[in-house]
Amino acid sequence: MTKIETIKREWLSNPRGDILAGIVVALALIPEAIGFSIIAGVDPRVGLYASFSIAVIVSLVGGRPGMISAATAAIAVLILPLVRDHGVEYLFAATILMGVIQVLAGFLRLNLLMQYVSRSVITGFVNALAILIFMAQLPELTGVPMLTYALVAGGLAIIYLFPYLTRAVPSPLVTIIVLTALVYYTGFDVRSVGDMGELPTSLPMWLIPDVPFTVETFQIILPFSVTMAAVGLLESMMTAQIVDDLTDTPSDKQREMKGQGIANFFTGFLGGMGGCAMIGQSVINVKSGGLTRLSTFVSGTFLLFLLLVLGELVAIIPMAALVAVMIMVSIGTFSWKSIKDLRFNPWQSSVVMVATVVITVWTHDLAQGVLAGVVLSGLFFASKVKRLFTVESELSADGATRTYRIGGQVFFASSDSFVEAFDFKEVLDRVVIDVSNAQFWDISAVGTLDKAILKFRREGTAVELVGLNETSAALIERYATHDKPGADAQLGAH
Amino acid sequence: MGQRAKETVLAAIDASAYATSVCAYAGWAAKRLSLPVELLHVVQQQDPVTARRDLSGAIGLGVKSDLMEELVRLSETSSRAEIEKGRVILKAGEQLLRDAGVADVTTLHRHGGVVETIVEREENARLLVIGKRGTDHEFSPGELGSIIERVVRASAKPVLVVTRAFVEPQQIVFAYDASPAAKRALERLAHSPLFAGLPVTIVMAESEGAAKRTLLDDAEAEFASDHQVTTLMDAGRAEQVIPQVVASTPNAMLLMGAYGHSPLRRMIIGSTTTAMIRTVKAPVLLVR
Secondary structure (H helix, E strand, O other): OHHHHHHHHHHHOOHHHHHHHHHHHHHHHHHHHHHHHHHHOOOHHHHHHHHHHHHHHHHHHOOOOOOOEEEOHHHHHHHHHHHHHHOHHHHHHHHHHHHHHHHHHHHOOHHHHHHHOOHHHHHHHHHHHHHHHHHOOHHHHOOOOHHHHHHHHHHHHHHHHHHHHOOOOOHHHHHHHHHHHHHHHHOOOOOEHHHHOOOOOOOOOOOOOOOOOOHHHHHHHHHHHHHHHHHHHHHHHHHHHHHHHHHOOOOOHHHHHHHHHHHHHHHHHOOOOOEEEOHHHHHHHHHOOOOOHHHHHHHHHHHHHHHHHHHHHHHOOEHHHHHHHHHHHHHHHOOHHHHHHOOOOOHHHHHHHHHHHHHHHHHOOHHHHHHHHHHHHHHHHHHHHHOOEEEEEEEOOOOOEEEEEEEEEEOOOOHHHHHHOOOOOOOOOEEEEEEEEEEEOOHHHHHHHHHHHHHHHHOOOEEEEEOOOHHHHHHHHHHOOOOOOOHHHHHOOO | OHHHOOOEEEEEOOOOOHHHHHHHHHHHHHHHHOOOEEEEEEEOOOOHHHHOOOOOOOOOOOHHHHHHHHHHHHHHHHHHHHHHHHHHHHHHHHHHHHHOOOOOEEEEEEEOOHHHHHHHHHHHEEEEEEEOOOHHHOOOOOOOOHHHHHHHHHOOOOEEEEOOOOOOOOEEEEEOOOOHHHHHHHHHHOOOHHHOOOOEEEEEOOOOOHHHHHHHHHHHHHHHOOOOEEEEEOOOOHHHHHHHHHHHOOOEEEEEEOOOOOHHHHHHHOOHHHHHHHHOOOOEEEEO
């Protein structure tokens, strides 16, 4: 059976690497899930349940084996106002709705929209995400004893220097263990995970969110759900692309969208917050040798196992250790190359990238940042293509006929240049407009052509249009009016 | 390119010991069918992700581009080695075919999945020749290579699955069950120059009955014009009857329709075709 073979390949082709990578990822997921819960203003339990449930469900139904999905910063920064104003039950409801929207988006093949997200926007997204993750650590770093800074710095030193000693053990784990032991035995008075809220003590339970089932509730959660769904899908699609590139294997983006939706839908019922794919964790996974669905599955289950078995110990982990891990994630997520590239890239690309970052960091909403980036890159593109437009003209020997040769792209942005190309005041018997090298793209272009032809006719000049290529011809046939009865009357109405 | 339109015998080889016999059988078929041979080798690549051993879990400055670069470098090195190996294999195969008297041999070296590449290339092939096992399963006798099984399932062309040693086929055993696939095999190959002049034994693993006998007679009639035909009806399980007949026929080649059953049934009780290719110690020509 091909089906069974696919399952074998996607789950069991690399068990050793996958299980080890899954464990490494799980160890890094715990601090992140706790960290993101704190960003969102909920108990660590909410983020941890979410990470477990999203990782496990996506491993089963997602479309990109080897990608890690869990509770993420991108979603966490969005939901703070919802939790603050309405409470955590609304968050669960919003997460369920988010899942429904994502599944719908999957059926509508909205992943194809990713084609319009340029590289600069993606870089901006990634950098903004890194900045958001870092900024989320600031509350833990302001107004705290000096000791905390020392601990964080020590933690970062271990994370980056320990791999020179051995690469067989995850260095973030070493950081957590060393700092926890240090704080525990010296009795330093610093904040620990246990101070941040409730940790899981049991398996998650199936719960219907405790919200009134009214239109009002729906109106409260819908805007959040839409944004969460959009941001989640954006990050998931980008991460999938990164994993595709790293592993040189293809993925099913549509299935991934639906998978993300299904995962969030069930996660809402399990008392978790919404999540999506994680760039940093997915890179850690691939770097650690994870490749198939098994590693994602292991990361989720091992995460929950650790919490249930080591719950007591997790509570005494100092926040400084988590902050160190989160700073690492932030550094690893940031695209440092993009800073260097600022000098070499065309200025438009840099503007798009920086605009995406600034708007995201400002609004705490990656969707808005990406939207701004996409609109900007569209504008820049239109202004570039607009220049691909040429006009030449030639007067016949008898001075009665002028031939205009139009070349290039005629669309909304270049339609002004198109009109300006004609000299309507010239007294002529006949005008030939040769558009064999021109492409008419939209109704603005067709409208402008109409206008020009009708204007010539009003001056008593006969107009001949030659050389329409096929697409342009089809467009003109459908939308142009100059060749239809009553055309002259309509001109005035424009 | 001219060769796209031309029909070929497509022979897929890898580094296993089967390569030699695949070439020999491809040469045999090509000469009988008067077709050129296209010799295909797909570059197999070790996955660089799994080749690394780094569980440090730390991600620092520029981790994505560094990792990307490292993975590309690893794949690059292993691919280069594999490509060199592939070139040697293809060259040796081409020489074998030329020595066997096939003048028109083209070689094709591709990247990608083995199954996908074969399916992509078989468009112009009249016949696909492949070894029973590839490098992955070379030394597990009685097993069928997993890739081979997938190729046989995915391919729309007749597939000749060959044994490790080449023996020129002198007789044909036709496993006939009157299934649509078997009927197609009958239609397509009864008059094929591939078997011209070879005696045929038609075997039906059914208990004797008028209806079955008619079917068998029809099949016999189809072959009778070009071949010396024997028919045989044996009320056993096909998986046992047919290998026995093949074993008792010297220098035989087995011809059969492939995978007549529904996917569900195949999953539950396994496939006659797979079992047959596994147990029969002769080349098997499968027609879908």
